[in-house]
Every structure is written in C-alpha cells, then in structure tokens.
Amino acid sequence: MTHPSGGYVIATVHNPCTDSVILDHWHPLVPVADVSLGEVRTTTLLGVQVSYTSDGAERVRVWRSRDTTEQPLPTRVDYLYLWVSLGSPPDSIFEIPEFSEPDRRNVHAGTIGVHVSAPRAVENFLDMGHFPYVHTDVLGAEPHTEVAEYDVHIDPETNEIWATDCVFYQPRAATTSTEGQMSDYLYRVPHPFCVILYKTSPLHDERMDVIGLFCRSVGPDHIEAHMFLSLLDPDNSEPIIRKFQQSIFGQDKPILENQYPKLLPLDPRAETPIRADKVAIAYRRWLSDLGVTYGVIPERAA
Amino acid sequence: MITLYDYELSANCYKQRLMMSLLDVAYESTPIDFFPGLEHKGDDFKKINPMGHIPVIDDAGYVLWDAHAILVYLAAKFDPSGRWYPTSDPELLGETASWMLFAEGTTNTASAARLHVNLGYDFDIEACRTGAHHLFRLLDEHLWFREREGKDWVCSSDHPTIADIAIFPDVVLSEEGGVSRLDYPALRRWTDRVKALPGFIVMPGIFPLGTS
Structure with a gap:
C-alpha cells in the first residue's frame, strides 16, 4: 500500500451546500504544506469538488473542479492552512495573535477524517465533562470529574463565543507536563466550524498554549478535522507533539462517530443539558442566531 | 531493549505493542511521524527499512519489519510456553x-x-x-x-x-x-x-x- 503523496481523495458524494451563511465563510481546505508546486489535487468542501495547486511564488489557486474555465475561488493563507470560500467571504479572518509570537511553536498536528458533522465536533471540543472518561489519565481522571462553574459570554465586537474561568484537574495536560495540574481553560468559538482553546502552559504561569480544531465540512455529516497548535514547548520534537495531539483526537473519534443524530440539533428541547453544557447551549443558540442550517437540525419555527 | 518504530494510530504498530504487553516484554517506542509527515517514506527512515513502512523493531541490532513477521519473532523469542507461536505442534x-x-x-x-x-x-x-x-x-x-x-x-x-x-x-x-x-x-x-x-x-x- 502506498500513499499518493498525501493527496486527500474522499469518494463519498454529498449534495452541494446551499446554506449562504456557511458558503460566505472562510473554510480551512488543507494545510498549506500540502499544496505543491504544479501538482493539482482535488478534495471536497461543503459537497463541492474543488481542485487546488500552487503556481509558484506562493500563488495558490483553487477552483471548482467541474469549472473548465478554472475561475479562481477566494483564498487566503492563515495559521498554516489554505482557507477558501465558496461565497462572498469577509475581508478578514479571526485573529490568533499568539501565532506571531517569536517563541511559539506553530504546528499542524494532522488532519483526520471523521464521520460526524462539524458542529458536533466543535461541541465535543467544548466539553470538559468527557475528559476523565475519554482521555483517562491524560486530560482527566476519576474522581476529579466535576466541571466547576464557568462563565460564557459573546464578545459584542467580534460576535465570538468565549467560555472563561474554566478549571479542570489534568494528570498530563501537555507534552511538557511532568505532573498533574489544575488547568485553566479558555474556550473560544470564532467561526461556526472552528474552535480554539487556551490552556495553562505547564512552563509559564502567565501564558497559554493554543489548540485549535479547524473543521472542513466535506458533507453535512463528514469532516476533515485539522489540528492546529501554537505551543510554548521549546523541547519536544514535532513528532512527539503531533503524537500527543493525534492520540487525544483518536480517542475522541469513536465517541464522535457514535453520536446520534449526526447533525447537531439546535432545538433547546432536543437534548437534555447539564451545567457543564453551558457553553454548548450558547453555541447552539449562536448557530441558530447566525442562521446556520448546514450540519445541524435547525430549530423549527414556532 | 527492543526499539519499536511506532505510530500511535497504526493498527499494525498496535499489534506489536499489544503482543509485547501480553508477553511482558519491555520496549522503547520511537514515534514516526507517519501522518502528516510521511516520515516512513523519507530517506532517513528508508535506511532503517528500505520498504518504507512501519512497524519495524530493532532488537539489539537485529532489525525486522512487517507487522506479522514481527509477531512471529516476538512470540518465538519471548514466549517460553511456546503457545503464542506453536512451533512444536x-x-x-x-x-x-x-x-x-x-x-x-x-x-x-x-x-x-x-x-x-x-x-x-x-x-x-x-x-x-x-x-x-x-x-x-x-x-x-x-x-x-x-x-x-x-x-x-x-x-x-x-x-x-x-x-x-x-x-x-x-x-x-x-x-x-x-x-x-x-x-x-x-x-x-x-x-x-x-x-x-x-x-x-x-x-x-x-x-x-x-x-x-
């Protein structure tokens, strides 16, 4: 078995997305490292086959594969990824100021296909309650299972969700850990299908490691999840850092794939929340308010 | 000690980790950036295994690749009961x-x-x-x-x-x-x-x- 030089080819056929809110967003297509000079590769974004290549001098081109005129789609390169829009995207993308700090390690930890909707993956990422059970002895451990009260707000300027003052006991919070710690967490949802967490660096009291999950929706219930890291870790090699992150995500994958329904229900009565789900409730309401219909079961109009 | 050239999410590498755990064999794992780095396809790794795949073990200089071949070796060498790889039957x-x-x-x-x-x-x-x-x-x-x-x-x-x-x-x-x-x-x-x-x-x- 040989690998076709890293090209992602997903055979599943999905109907093209018609959700204009989602179409107008930037979407993380592939890591820029996977765009090679002169070689055309094809993948799927929101049910649409797209082709991408680099014409040199950092000129990246993306077009709908069926479009014989190869009309270029809007693109940008940020945070190690090639972002593409199938609609009319905004001029900017959400900020990650840590990315430019000189002592940061910015690492693409991997892209993993998951048979789940992007909102389900984002919501799972926001959930501290699963740590002791799914990431036993790494991100959590019994009996430290309680999710303490935390705050959730929406930043009025950026319309991003923030969950703050999250604290959780973690036996092995990062590759740099030597012992268990009470980790301080901040969660941030800056994009319907992207989520970022900030967590206490085992090496610095005042600074935080940044871990992002950037989902490309292949179809409504199928994603390619890009794992982005901006870490304060001068010592561990990239393979060690990637291994840690891939192991964690590998533990989440079967949980995600067994969630039912695969699309995230936005009706507040659809699933029974508990206190730990505060940010999840905010996320569902926020998606509803944005008018997102892709990857979700929309709230029925009253 | 045995070195296992390893990738956490690989089923074939896990076969070796599981076998060594069942046989209580101590080993060291050397993570290979199989994905996305394709390290197993790189020139450095091909000096270890010219076939360019993992798992590979190095047991004090004896290098062996192919997941199922390694299972044969591990069982033949480390299972005194001779049951896991039953050569006497x-x-x-x-x-x-x-x-x-x-x-x-x-x-x-x-x-x-x-x-x-x-x-x-x-x-x-x-x-x-x-x-x-x-x-x-x-x-x-x-x-x-x-x-x-x-x-x-x-x-x-x-x-x-x-x-x-x-x-x-x-x-x-x-x-x-x-x-x-x-x-x-x-x-x-x-x-x-x-x-x-x-x-x-x-x-x-x-x-x-x-x-x-």
Missing part, C-alpha cells in the same frame, strides 16, 4: 500461518478502509468495505462453530495465538472505516475475549472491556 502451526495470511486480508481491506477515511489514503473504499465484510462473515461463521466446540480462539487451540493478535485490531477498529460489526455477533464476542486477556492494552479507538 505442526498442525496448529499450520493453522496459525493460515490465519496470519487471513490477517493480511483484513489489513488490506478493513484497515485500508480506515486509512482512507481517517487519513485520506486513495483506496477504492467500496472495494475495501466489501472485502472486509466478506472476510468478517467468514470469520464470524468460523468463530461461531468454534464456540459450539467450546473453543474461544481463531485456531483450534485452547489458547490464543499470534493469529488472534494479527486479526484483532483490524476487526475492532473497523467502524472507523465505515465497516459495521453489527451483523457479526460471534466476532464481537471474540473481540471481548481478546480484551479480557491479562496484559491487554488499548489504543485510541479501542476501549477496554466493559466500556465499549
């Missing part, structure tokens, strides 16, 4: 070899489907899934008849062999490749028996007994 040894070849089939179908879905390998996914179901059906029937004879394992012995270890991860991770085990009850009972073995360990995607 020609019939059982033949059966073990036969089911090891079956494991090549599950690797090339069920595990290939998983590589396609997880990491974007360019395989014919429908052919992989159809092939996996064909093999799972055969194995399910085989295990069902074994159970009728009061036997728990793939071979006709009263104990597991390396064939069980070679097949187990491809089966138990199959849902990740979109191959459901719903229709194979004997297969599911057998995976639970493997999970109950003393020294059993998990990997991402494989849960301990009683929680899956």
Whole structure:
C-alpha cells in the first residue's frame, strides 16, 4: 500500500451546500504544506469538488473542479492552512495573535477524517465533562470529574463565543507536563466550524498554549478535522507533539462517530443539558442566531 | 531493549505493542511521524527499512519489519510456553500461518478502509468495505462453530495465538472505516475475549472491556 503523496481523495458524494451563511465563510481546505508546486489535487468542501495547486511564488489557486474555465475561488493563507470560500467571504479572518509570537511553536498536528458533522465536533471540543472518561489519565481522571462553574459570554465586537474561568484537574495536560495540574481553560468559538482553546502552559504561569480544531465540512455529516497548535514547548520534537495531539483526537473519534443524530440539533428541547453544557447551549443558540442550517437540525419555527 | 518504530494510530504498530504487553516484554517506542509527515517514506527512515513502512523493531541490532513477521519473532523469542507461536505442534502451526495470511486480508481491506477515511489514503473504499465484510462473515461463521466446540480462539487451540493478535485490531477498529460489526455477533464476542486477556492494552479507538 502506498500513499499518493498525501493527496486527500474522499469518494463519498454529498449534495452541494446551499446554506449562504456557511458558503460566505472562510473554510480551512488543507494545510498549506500540502499544496505543491504544479501538482493539482482535488478534495471536497461543503459537497463541492474543488481542485487546488500552487503556481509558484506562493500563488495558490483553487477552483471548482467541474469549472473548465478554472475561475479562481477566494483564498487566503492563515495559521498554516489554505482557507477558501465558496461565497462572498469577509475581508478578514479571526485573529490568533499568539501565532506571531517569536517563541511559539506553530504546528499542524494532522488532519483526520471523521464521520460526524462539524458542529458536533466543535461541541465535543467544548466539553470538559468527557475528559476523565475519554482521555483517562491524560486530560482527566476519576474522581476529579466535576466541571466547576464557568462563565460564557459573546464578545459584542467580534460576535465570538468565549467560555472563561474554566478549571479542570489534568494528570498530563501537555507534552511538557511532568505532573498533574489544575488547568485553566479558555474556550473560544470564532467561526461556526472552528474552535480554539487556551490552556495553562505547564512552563509559564502567565501564558497559554493554543489548540485549535479547524473543521472542513466535506458533507453535512463528514469532516476533515485539522489540528492546529501554537505551543510554548521549546523541547519536544514535532513528532512527539503531533503524537500527543493525534492520540487525544483518536480517542475522541469513536465517541464522535457514535453520536446520534449526526447533525447537531439546535432545538433547546432536543437534548437534555447539564451545567457543564453551558457553553454548548450558547453555541447552539449562536448557530441558530447566525442562521446556520448546514450540519445541524435547525430549530423549527414556532 | 527492543526499539519499536511506532505510530500511535497504526493498527499494525498496535499489534506489536499489544503482543509485547501480553508477553511482558519491555520496549522503547520511537514515534514516526507517519501522518502528516510521511516520515516512513523519507530517506532517513528508508535506511532503517528500505520498504518504507512501519512497524519495524530493532532488537539489539537485529532489525525486522512487517507487522506479522514481527509477531512471529516476538512470540518465538519471548514466549517460553511456546503457545503464542506453536512451533512444536505442526498442525496448529499450520493453522496459525493460515490465519496470519487471513490477517493480511483484513489489513488490506478493513484497515485500508480506515486509512482512507481517517487519513485520506486513495483506496477504492467500496472495494475495501466489501472485502472486509466478506472476510468478517467468514470469520464470524468460523468463530461461531468454534464456540459450539467450546473453543474461544481463531485456531483450534485452547489458547490464543499470534493469529488472534494479527486479526484483532483490524476487526475492532473497523467502524472507523465505515465497516459495521453489527451483523457479526460471534466476532464481537471474540473481540471481548481478546480484551479480557491479562496484559491487554488499548489504543485510541479501542476501549477496554466493559466500556465499549
């Protein structure tokens, strides 16, 4: 078995997305490292086959594969990824100021296909309650299972969700850990299908490691999840850092794939929340308010 | 000490970790950036294994690749009971070899489907899934008849062999490749028996007994 030089080819056929809110967003297509000079590769974004290549001098081109005129789609390169829009995207993308700090390690930890909707993956990422059970002895451990009260707000300027003052006991919070710690967490949802967490660096009291999950929706219930890291870790090699992150995500994958329904229900009565789900409730309401219909079961109009 | 050139999410690497845990063999894992780095295809790694694949072990300078070959070596060297790789029983040894070849089939179908879905390998996914179901059906029937004879394992012995270890991860991770085990009850009972073995360990995607 040989690998076709890293090209992602997903055979599943999905109907093209018609959700204009989602179409107008930037979407993380592939890591820029996977765009090679002169070689055309094809993948799927929101049910649409797209082709991408680099014409040199950092000129990246993306077009709908069926479009014989190869009309270029809007693109940008940020945070190690090639972002593409199938609609009319905004001029900017959400900020990650840590990315430019000189002592940061910015690492693409991997892209993993998951048979789940992007909102389900984002919501799972926001959930501290699963740590002791799914990431036993790494991100959590019994009996430290309680999710303490935390705050959730929406930043009025950026319309991003923030969950703050999250604290959780973690036996092995990062590759740099030597012992268990009470980790301080901040969660941030800056994009319907992207989520970022900030967590206490085992090496610095005042600074935080940044871990992002950037989902490309292949179809409504199928994603390619890009794992982005901006870490304060001068010592561990990239393979060690990637291994840690891939192991964690590998533990989440079967949980995600067994969630039912695969699309995230936005009706507040659809699933029974508990206190730990505060940010999840905010996320569902926020998606509803944005008018997102892709990857979700929309709230029925009253 | 043995060095295992390892990738956490690889079923074939996990076979070695599991075997060494069951045999209580100490080893060191050297992570290979299989994905996305494709380190196993790089020139440096090809000096270790010119075939460019993992797992590979280095046992004090003796280097061996191919997942199922490594299982043979580990069992032959580190199992004083001689049960995991039963060289003293020609019939059982033949059966073990036969089911090891079956494991090549599950690797090339069920595990290939998983590589396609997880990491974007360019395989014919429908052919992989159809092939996996064909093999799972055969194995399910085989295990069902074994159970009728009061036997728990793939071979006709009263104990597991390396064939069980070679097949187990491809089966138990199959849902990740979109191959459901719903229709194979004997297969599911057998995976639970493997999970109950003393020294059993998990990997991402494989849960301990009683929680899956």
